[in-house]
Every structure is written in C-alpha cells, then in structure tokens.
Amino acid sequence: MTQTIKKILPGDFAIWIFIYAELLVFGIFFISYAVTRSNNIELFNESQLLLDRTAGMANTVVLITSSWFVVNAVHAIKAGKEALCARWLSGAILLGGLFVMIKLFEFYSKSVEGITLSTNAFYMFYLSLTFFHFLHVILGMVILSVVLFNTRKGSYNGEEYTGVETAASYWHMVDLVWIVLFPLVYLLR
Amino acid sequence: MEYQSQAVAKYYFTAAIGLFVGQILFGLIIGLQYVVGDFLFPEIPFNVARMVHTNLLIVWLLFGFMGASYYLIPEEAERELYSPGLAILMFWIFLVAGALTILGYLLVPYSTLADLTMNDLLPTMGREFLEQPTITKLGIVVVALAFIFNVGMTVLQGRKTVINLVLMIGLIGLAVFFLFSFYNPTNLVQDKFWWWWTVHLWVEGVWELILGAILAFVLIKTTGVDREVIEKWLYIIIAMTLITGIIGTGHHYYWIGTPEYWQWWGSIFSAMEPIPFFMMTVFAFTMVNKRKREHPNKAAVLWALGTGVMAFLGAGVWGFLHTLAPVNYFTHGTQITAAHGHMAFYGAYAMVVLAIISYAMPIIRGRAANSNKAQVMEMWSFWLMTVSITFITLFLTAAGILQTWLQRISETPMTFMATQDQLALFYWMREIAGVVFLIGLIIYIMSFFVGDDEAA
Numbered sequence: 001m002t003q004t005i006k007k008i009l010p011g012d013f014a015i016w017i018f019i020y021a022e023l024l025v026f027g028i029f030f031i032s033y034a035v036t037r038s039n040n041i042e043l044f045n046e047s048q049l050l051l052d053r054t055a056g057m058a059n060t061v062v063l064i065t066s067s068w069f070v071v072n073a074v075h076a077i078k079a080g081k082e083a084l085c086a087r088w089l090s091g092a093i094l095l096g097g098l099f100v101m102i103k104l105f106e107f108y109s110k111s112v113e114g115i116t117l118s119t120n121a122f123y124m125f126y127l128s129l130t131f132f133h134f135l136h137v138i139l140g141m142v143i144l145s146v147v148l149f150n151t152r153k154g155s156y157n158g159e160e161y162t163g164v165e166t167a168a169s170y171w172h173m174v175d176l177v178w179i180v181l182f183p184l185v186y187l188l189r
Numbered sequence: 190m191e192y193q194s195q196a197v198a199k200y201y202f203t204a205a206i207g208l209f210v211g212q213i214l215f216g217l218i219i220g221l222q223y224v225v226g227d228f229l230f231p232e233i234p235f236n237v238a239r240m241v242h243t244n245l246l247i248v249w250l251l252f253g254f255m256g257a258s259y260y261l262i263p264e265e266a267e268r269e270l271y272s273p274g275l276a277i278l279m280f281w282i283f284l285v286a287g288a289l290t291i292l293g294y295l296l297v298p299y300s301t302l303a304d305l306t307m308n309d310l311l312p313t314m315g316r317e318f319l320e321q322p323t324i325t326k327l328g329i330v331v332v333a334l335a336f337i338f339n340v341g342m343t344v345l346q347g348r349k350t351v352i353n354l355v356l357m358i359g360l361i362g363l364a365v366f367f368l369f370s371f372y373n374p375t376n377l378v379q380d381k382f383w384w385w386w387t388v389h390l391w392v393e394g395v396w397e398l399i400l401g402a403i404l405a406f407v408l409i410k411t412t413g414v415d416r417e418v419i420e421k422w423l424y425i426i427i428a429m430t431l432i433t434g435i436i437g438t439g440h441h442y443y444w445i446g447t448p449e450y451w452q453w454w455g456s457i458f459s460a461m462e463p464i465p466f467f468m469m470t471v472f473a474f475t476m477v478n479k480r481k482r483e484h485p486n487k488a489a490v491l492w493a494l495g496t497g498v499m500a501f502l503g504a505g506v507w508g509f510l511h512t513l514a515p516v517n518y519f520t521h522g523t524q525i526t527a528a529h530g531h532m533a534f535y536g537a538y539a540m541v542v543l544a545i546i547s548y549a550m551p552i553i554r555g556r557a558a559n560s561n562k563a564q565v566m567e568m569w570s571f572w573l574m575t576v577s578i579t580f581i582t583l584f585l586t587a588a589g590i591l592q593t594w595l596q597r598i599s600e601t602p603m604t605f606m607a608t609q610d611q612l613a614l615f616y617w618m619r620e621i622a623g624v625v626f627l628i629g630l631i632i633y634i635m636s637f638f639v640g641d642d643e644a645a
Contacts (some may be wrong), residue, residue, distance in 0.1 A: 111534050
C-alpha cells in the first residue's frame with residue numbers, strides 16, 4: 001500500500017496568503033534591484049563597499065537566532081509546556097528588538113552622512129528594501145507579542161496551538177527575506 | 190426589515206439613483222462634445238459639463254455609501270439607528286447643498302461662483318474633482334461628521350462585527366482624507382502631491398474597505414455562508430488593499446516634480462493592487478458556490494458577482510495596463526486613463542451600490558425580493574449597463590493606444606488637437622455605447638415600478 005503523506009499547513013491559512021503576497025512584493029523588488037544593478041555595476045559596487053557589513057552580519061545572526069527561538073516556542077507549546085513557550089517567545093521578541101536597534105543605528109549613520117533615497121540608484125534600493133523589511137520586523141514583533149500575551153493568558157495548549165504556528169510562520173518569512181536581502185545587497189558583487 | 194430605522198436608507202438610495210441619471214446625461218453631453226465641439230455651446234461648455242459629470246458621480250456614490258451604511262449598520266449592530274432624525278436632516282442638507290453646487294456650476298461662470306462663495310477667504314477651488322466651492326466642502330465635512338457620529342454611536346452601543354468595523358474604518362478614512370482637499374499649497378508639485386491624498390487614498394484605499402464591507406454584507410445575507418468564513422476573507426482583502434494601495438499612491442507621482450524613487454515605489458506596489466480585487470472576485474464566486482440557501486433575490490446576487498468581476502477588470506487589469514512607470518511615461522493622461530476610470534468606477538463602486546440597493550430596497554418596501562418580472566428587468570439592465578461600459582472601455586482603450594502612438598511615439602508626432610480628430614470614430618462608438626448605457630439605466634429604474642402586484 002502506498003502511504004499518502006498528508007501535508008498540513010502550519011498556522012492559519014490566511015497568514016499564508018499574506019506571506020505569499022509579501023514574498024511577491026519583495027521578490028519583485030529583488031528582481032528590480034538585480035536588473036538595475038546589471039546596468040550600473042560600478043556604481044553599485046562602489047556604494048556597496050560603504051555599507052556597514054558588520055552590522056549586517058550581526059543582524060543576520062540575531063534574526064536567525066530569534067527564528068530558532070520561535071521554533072523552540074512551537075515545540076514547547078506542542079509538548080504542552082506553556083511557560084517554556086512564553087519564555088522562548090519573549091527571547092525572540094527581545095532579539096527582534098536588538099535587530100531594530102542595530103538597524104536604526106545603521107539608518108542613523110547613513111543619514112548623518114547625508115545619504116537619502118535620492119543619493120543614487122543603489123541607495124534608493126538599499127534604503128527602500130531595508131526600510132520595508134524593518135517595518136516587517138516591527139509587525140512581526142507585534143504579532144509575536146500578541147501571541148505571547150495569549151500564551152500567558154492560557155489560550156494555547158498541547159492540542160490547540162494554531163496561533164503560535166501562525167506567528168512563527170510570519171516570523172520565519174521576515175527571517176527568510178533578510179537571508180536573501182543581506183547577501184544580495186551587502187555582499188554580492 | 191429588522192429595524193424600522195433602516196428605512197432612512199430609502200431616501201439616500203433614491204437620491205443616489207436620481208443623481209446617477211444626471212451623471213449619465215452629462216456624460217452623454219460631453220461624449221458628444223468630443224466630436225461635435227460646439228454642441229450646447231455657450232450654454233454648457235465642455236469643462237462645466239465634465240465637472241458636473243464627475244462631481245455627480247462622486248456625490249451619488251457618497252449617497253449610496255451612506256444609504257448602505259444606514260441600512261446595514263443597524264442590522265449588523267442589532268439595534269435601531271442612533272438617530273434616524275439626524276440621518277434625514279443630513280440627507281436634506283446634503284441634497285440641497287449638492288443641488289445648489291451643481292446649479293452654481295451650470296448657471297454662473299466658475300470664477301463668479303468662486304467670488305460668490307468667497308473662495309478667496311480659503312481658496313480650495315479649481316482642482317479636478319475637488320471643484321466644489323469651499324462652503325460646499327465645509328458642508329460635506331459637517332454632513333460626514335454627523336453621519337459618522339450617527340452610525341458610530343449605533344456601532345458602539347450595539348453588536349460589533351467585522352463588517353461594521355471595516356465599514357467604520359473606511360468611512361472615517363473617507364472623512365479624514367477629504368480634509369486634504371482644504372490644503373491648497375501654491376507650489377504646483379505640492380498641490381498635486383497632496384491632492385492625491387484625497388483622490389487616490391479614497392478610491393484605491395478607504396473606499397475599497399467600504400466596498401469590501403458592503404459586498405461581504407450582501408454575500409452573508411444572500412448566501413447564508415458562515416460569518417467566520419466571510420470575515421476571514423474580508424480581513425485578507427483589506428490587508429492586501431492597504432499593503433498595495435497606500436504606497437501605490439506613488440504611481441501618481443511620476444515626473445510631476447517628486448523624487449525619482451517614487452517611480453520604483455509606485456510601480457512595484459501599485460502593480461500588486463489588482464490582487465485584492467482578484468481576491469474579491471474569487472471571494473464572491475466562492476461564497477455563492479458554497480451558498481446554504483437559495484435567496485429569492487437573484488438580481489442582488491448577480492450585482493454582487495458582477496461587482497467582483499468588473500472591479501477586477503476595471504480597477505485591476507485596466508489599472509495595471511498603465512501603472513508601471515516606463516509604460517505611464519507614454520500613456521499618462523491619455524484616453525487609456527479615461528478607459529480605466531470608466532470601468533473601475535462602474536465596476537467597483539457603482540455596482541456595489543447597485544448591489545446593496547438591489548438587496549435592500551425590496552426589503553425596505555416590505556418583501557424579501559421583487560417579483561420575477563421586476564427581477565428579469567433588473568437583470569436586463571445589469572447586462573445592458575455592464576456590456577455597454579465594457580464597450581466604452583474598449584473604445585476608449587483603442588482611442589488611447591492610437592492617441593499615444595500618433596501624439597507621442599510616432600516619428601512625426603501630431604499635435605493634441607490633430608490627434609483628437611483622428612480618434613473621432615472611437616468617440617462616436619463610445620457615444621453609441623453610452624446611449625445603450627442610458628437605456629439600461631432607464632430599464633433599471635422602470636424595474637422598481639413593475640410587478641408589484643405579484644410580489645415574491
């Protein structure tokens with residue numbers, strides 16, 4: 001007998017429509033970046049060297065770690081450990097906050113250098129992409145906070161944990177976009 | 190009708206349809222003036238007739254939205270309207286102010302109207318779609334505030350549903366963004382920049398929430414599908430609307446003096462604007478397919494389905510046609526824009542108002558649905574109007590493509606007026622389609638007066 005594998009979408013179906021729509025927007029932005037870069041390679045390479053790669057790298061580590069925390073939170077709630085789930089979620093939110101701080105520092109240092117969206121095509125993309133991603137990190141933190149609040153209130157348990165999975169799916173999307181964005185904008189030459 | 194006060198909607202719906210007739214008549218006048226330039230000159234010049242055509246559209250849709258709100262908010266909130274008297278008072282104020290404004294456009298030169306209404310104290314006139322005298326604009330604000338207070342109190346004191354919530358956000362947004370019509374900077378770039386905060390953030394932002402809420406209400410009532418399912422769809426649709434529509438404003442900011450990044454922001458985000466409209470179509474058809482009851486009002490279901498399809502085509506597809514900056518570089522302000530405008534306004538907003546009128550009016554008049562005879566007539570009017578607006582759109586699109594080519598792309602570009610002469614055939618065909626639209630509208634109105642004796 002052939003065994004049929006039942007594929008279950010983690011979290012609420014609606015969040016996946018949302019996630020795909022977000023990925024579509026970022027995807028088009030990435031393609032636009034690539035096309036524009038291929039016409040202005042020198043400009044892009046020169047400007048790219050001026051980015052703070054250490055901050056970018058640090059943020060990559062921070063965001064991946066926080067995604068791992070969220071994975072642990074989902075495992076915890078599936079095992080019925082609500083308090084543990086809440087702790088992992090809190091950790092993930094704190095790391096999200098750290099990402100926001102590092103990113104704000106980057107925005108600040110670019111701004112004092114007088115760099116704006118109109119400086120050149122590279123910076124238009126750098127600032128737009130990182131800013132839109134930045135907004136998603138904040139939205140993700142809001143979603144995680146709501147789920148943390150609900151977890152503490154006892155809304156989830158070993159049987160009913162859709163909310164946690166929904167938030168986790170969104171947070172992984174935020175992470176995934178950064179994992180493409182960081183090498184594309186900071187590193188690839 | 191579950192609550193007596195829902196009946197105030199009848200005033201609003203009646204006025205909406207009356208003004209709709211006016212809009213179409215003036216549409217036919219300007220359509221003819223495109224090819225017979227001195228038709229009705231000097232009594233009704235083109236610029237005045239066009240102003241009346243577009244202003245009547247906005248006003249009748251506002252009447253429709255208010256009527257829809259007065260009808261559905263009490264039913265959703267499960268209580269009587271906070272103040273039916275205020276609703277009727279505001280109706281007369283809005284109707285009289287609207288009528289005086291239109292008469293002002295028609296009877297005196299625009300500059301005289303500006304003088305008479307003391308525009309110099311707070312100059313807001315002279316901008317497309319926002320031509321109303323300042324005093325009329327203030328009147329609109331008063332009516333809108335009283336209206337939002339009235340329905341807001343109803344919602345606050347009653348059951349809170351997702352439909353009411355989304356509708357309220359849409360209505361409050363409508364009022365807030367209208368305030369930008371009072372900001373009239375002398376710098377032309379600034380002027381245009383903020384002008385779109387009313388115009389774009391209305392039709393590609395908050396109005397879509399109103400549309401979504403009305404459509405969801407009609408679908409819940411006619412299909413009997415579970416509220417939770419419909420609410421989830423509504424959430425996703427409005428989220429997509431706001432994600433794409435807000436920054437999508439940028440597609441109006443190409444080459445008007447705004448920074449270059451708007452070409453990217455505007456192109457990318459507005460290119461996604463068809464998505465919520467497509468979801469609305471899928472939403473409407475899915476709900477009707479999953480229906481748990483056969484509602485006797487087939488005409489209302491037809492309008493609801495039509496709204497989804499025509500909004501997607503008119504707003505979504507025809508909007509996408511010229512939303513990307515490299516395309517818009519050539520098509521900006523041509524008949525392509527007019528084609529998009531006609532189908533989008535009809536498909537999204539005219540049709541959703543007609544859908545709620547179709548659903549609510551029989552109930553207000555004391556029956557679940559109109560007689561079979563009346564419904565058949567209404568469906569005829571649906572097809573006549575919908576097919577003719579499709580042809581208007583196709584003829585204008587053809588005119589727009591030819592115009593773009595002759596005037597802007599060809600090796601030997603022609604002047605604007607010389608190009609217009611070359612488009613005459615399309616303008617004539619558009620006018621014929623317009624006459625068919627008027628016939629459809631007349632049949633629509635007649636459907637209210639037939640078959641009362643054999644009411645279903």
